[in-house]
Amino acid sequence: MMTLSIEQLVPIPLKEKLNTRTSDVWLKNIKASSSEYISIQAPSGTGKTTLIHFLYGLRTDFEGNISWNNKDLDQFSAEEKAVLRATEVSVIFQDMRLFPELSAWENLELKRSITDTISPEEASEWMQQLGIGDKKNARAQTLSYGEQQRLAIIRALLQPFSFLLMDEPFSHLDNKNTALAASLIAQIVQRNNAGLLLADLDENNFFPYHKTYML
Amino acid sequence: MSPNKPVGILKKLLLRNTNQRRLISAWVALCIGCTLLLVSVMMWSVFQDLLQGKSSNDSLGSTFLTISKKVDDAAMANKEHAQFRAQDIKQIKSAPQVQDVGMLCPANFKVSASIGSGPMAFYTLLFLEAAPDRFMDQMPHSWQWKEGDNTLPIILSRDFLNMYNYVFAPSQGLPLLSEQTVKALGFTLTMGEGPNATNYRAQVEGFSDRISSVLVPQSFIDFGNNKFAPQVPLSISRVMIKVADPSDKAFTSFLEKNNYSTNAEQLRFSKMRSIVDIVSGATGALALLLMGIGALVFVLFIELTMSKAQASVQLLLQIGYSPKKLSRFLMAKYIPIMLSALSVAVLIAVSIQYIASQKLGSLQLNIAPLPSLFVWCAAACSGLVLLVQISYSIRKAIKS
Numbered sequence: 001m002m003t004l005s006i007e008q009l010v011p012i013p014l015k016e017k018l019n020t021r022t023s024d025v026w027l028k029n030i031k032a033s034s035s036e037y038i039s040i041q042a043p044s045g046t047g048k049t050t051l052i053h054f055l056y057g058l059r060t061d062f063e064g065n066i067s068w069n070n071k072d073l074d075q076f077s078a079e080e081k082a083v084l085r086a087t088e089v090s091v092i093f094q095d096m097r098l099f100p101e102l103s104a105w106e107n108l109e110l111k112r113s114i115t116d117t118i119s120p121e122e123a124s125e126w127m128q129q130l131g132i133g134d135k136k137n138a139r140a141q142t143l144s145y146g147e148q149q150r151l152a153i154i155r156a157l158l159q160p161f162s163f164l165l166m167d168e169p170f171s172h173l174d175n176k177n178t179a180l181a182a183s184l185i186a187q188i189v190q191r192n193n194a195g196l197l198l199a200d201l202d203e204n205n206f207f208p209y210h211k212t213y214m215l
Numbered sequence: 216m217s218p219n220k221p222v223g224i225l226k227k228l229l230l231r232n233t234n235q236r237r238l239i240s241a242w243v244a245l246c247i248g249c250t251l252l253l254v255s256v257m258m259w260s261v262f263q264d265l266l267q268g269k270s271s272n273d274s275l276g277s278t279f280l281t282i283s284k285k286v287d288d289a290a291m292a293n294k295e296h297a298q299f300r301a302q303d304i305k306q307i308k309s310a311p312q313v314q315d316v317g318m319l320c321p322a323n324f325k326v327s328a329s330i331g332s333g334p335m336a337f338y339t340l341l342f343l344e345a346a347p348d349r350f351m352d353q354m355p356h357s358w359q360w361k362e363g364d365n366t367l368p369i370i371l372s373r374d375f376l377n378m379y380n381y382v383f384a385p386s387q388g389l390p391l392l393s394e395q396t397v398k399a400l401g402f403t404l405t406m407g408e409g410p411n412a413t414n415y416r417a418q419v420e421g422f423s424d425r426i427s428s429v430l431v432p433q434s435f436i437d438f439g440n441n442k443f444a445p446q447v448p449l450s451i452s453r454v455m456i457k458v459a460d461p462s463d464k465a466f467t468s469f470l471e472k473n474n475y476s477t478n479a480e481q482l483r484f485s486k487m488r489s490i491v492d493i494v495s496g497a498t499g500a501l502a503l504l505l506m507g508i509g510a511l512v513f514v515l516f517i518e519l520t521m522s523k524a525q526a527s528v529q530l531l532l533q534i535g536y537s538p539k540k541l542s543r544f545l546m547a548k549y550i551p552i553m554l555s556a557l558s559v560a561v562l563i564a565v566s567i568q569y570i571a572s573q574k575l576g577s578l579q580l581n582i583a584p585l586p587s588l589f590v591w592c593a594a595a596c597s598g599l600v601l602l603v604q605i606s607y608s609i610r611k612a613i614k615s
Contacts, residue, residue, distance in 0.1 A: 079537055082532065082535055082538065082540075085533070085534065086535030097533065097534075101231070109221060109224060110225070110531075111535070114535050114536060159535065
């Protein structure tokens with residue numbers, strides 16, 4: 001079982017600002033296992049995206065510790081980070097981070113081929129399920145934000161994982177598409193026996209959370 | 216490769232910014248740099264081969280000198296003053312630049328040569344010498360003699376034939392003789408005098424540029440001295456030496472100090488050899504510089520292409536691509552390009568060496584038709600250095 005441990009974490013740019021208010025996450029100790037569903041509620045400017053980037057190892061401008069399976073994230077080599085990202089921790093970025101010049105299918109194939117644990121047929125089925133089955137050959141930059149977000153969600157699911165990190169994953173989707181996407185995510189998270197951590201602006205019930213933290 | 220296959224997609228993503236014109240320019244620069252380096256190593260290697268006298272390239276060699284003691288008034292009064300003693304030989308062996316010493320053994324008996332009979336008969340008194348085989352520039356297959364052999368092989372100094380053809384024959388109204396004609400003519404050598412005189416049939420088997428003498432095999436000199444002049448002690452008045460650099464001041468002052476004389480022209484020629492050494496060294500340094508520039512152009516081209524694909528590289532790492540996998544993918548694209556430039560350079564160097572061996576062969580300068588081990592080592596080292604450089608640039612681009 002994968003564990004996540006956060007100890008006295010504080011982003012250096014927000015350090016002074018955080019002295020004037022309280023947070024359930026910053027400067028606290030949190031432990032989570034891959035069986036848990038965690039919601040992080042975070043008003044704008046409180047460091048929601050920063051937290052996701054810290055946990056995923058994209059930024060290191062923080063004080064405190066983040067450990068995956070009791071190993072400090074700053075001890076991970078580049079290769080170990082690649083293994084962590086390809087097989088243990090997946091992410092849905094708020095800004096999607098697709099390759100704009102590639103087609104929707106190429107974006108998925110690029111991710112799928114890293115571990116080859118999901119078949120192309122299943123990936124294709126998920127596209128149909130989320131209503132973008134006809135966009136396979138469209139360049140990512142020509143898709144609407146909603147379509148890009150659904151594509152980014154599918155991409156994050158095309159690998160084995162113990163934790164799924166999500167940063168406002170449904171911000172560009174209507175209720176119907178949010179429900180479809182959340183249902184697919186729940187199904188795949190369950191299949192992986194994984195935990196999830198979702199950061200969003202408001203309280204939500206996309207998933208049956210075990211813990212909710214105010215950032 | 217289908218663009219929908221992962222490798223095809225990576226290629227589309229990372230190499231789409233490859234400017235074909237720049238790629239060709241970088242390839243040409245690398246190829247020129249490698250070619251110049253290999254050709255300069257090849258030149259250096261060929262010069263070394265020619266100058267070290269490994270083959271019989273005496274016209275460039277000049278590392279072989281014949282030295283004798285200067286004939287002064289003392290030597291005029293006493294022949295022994297012009298002869299080398301054992302301690303002289305020992306001293307020469309330890310002289311600066313000297314690599315080998317060999318003695319020219321003279322025949323201590325009277326010798327005459329004759330050809331034909333009647334009014335066209337030719338007769339002359341002659342001398343004979345033997346040189347150690349390792350000092351010979353000509354070694355015909357028939358260069359051996361043992362008691363009972365009918366024919367005695369002779370190697371004649373080419374200077375003698377030239378003097379006959381260009382000076383003696385015109386002034387005496389005699390016919391000119393080509394090398395082939397002289398080789399075809401058999402003549403009679405008469406050894407000793409009086410009732411002990413013995414005739415041998417002799418044949419010129421070759422012409423030497425290195426040794427000004429009439430040479431016969433050592434076994435014949437030993438036999439003749441023993442048979443025709445047993446009481447005369449062996450006296451050495453000419454010594455051959457192999458020197459690394461005859462123009463070295465320490466060596467020339469050794470000759471002067473000991474009152475030894477040699478062909479001063481050979482010493483001057485050896486200075487030219489030093490100049491050739493310096494020129495080939497300078498060419499090598501220049502080639503190394505150009506190779507460096509060629510490699511730099513190629514590496515900068517890779518770095519430029521990589522910097523244009525930087526955003527894609529970072530995103531690939533973010534979605535879980537391994538830096539090693541990306542490195543391997545990029546290396547697999549650029550290494551064959553580098554190897555093709557190096558292969559073309561090797562091909563050019565091999566062709567130049569082959570053509571040079573054909574052309575120089577007709578000038579009696581024998582060089583190998585294929586490049587030496589140094590050239591192959593230089594090619595392998597260049598490949599290795601480029602491999603390390605490219606690998607470093609790619610890893611740096613992926614890390615940044």
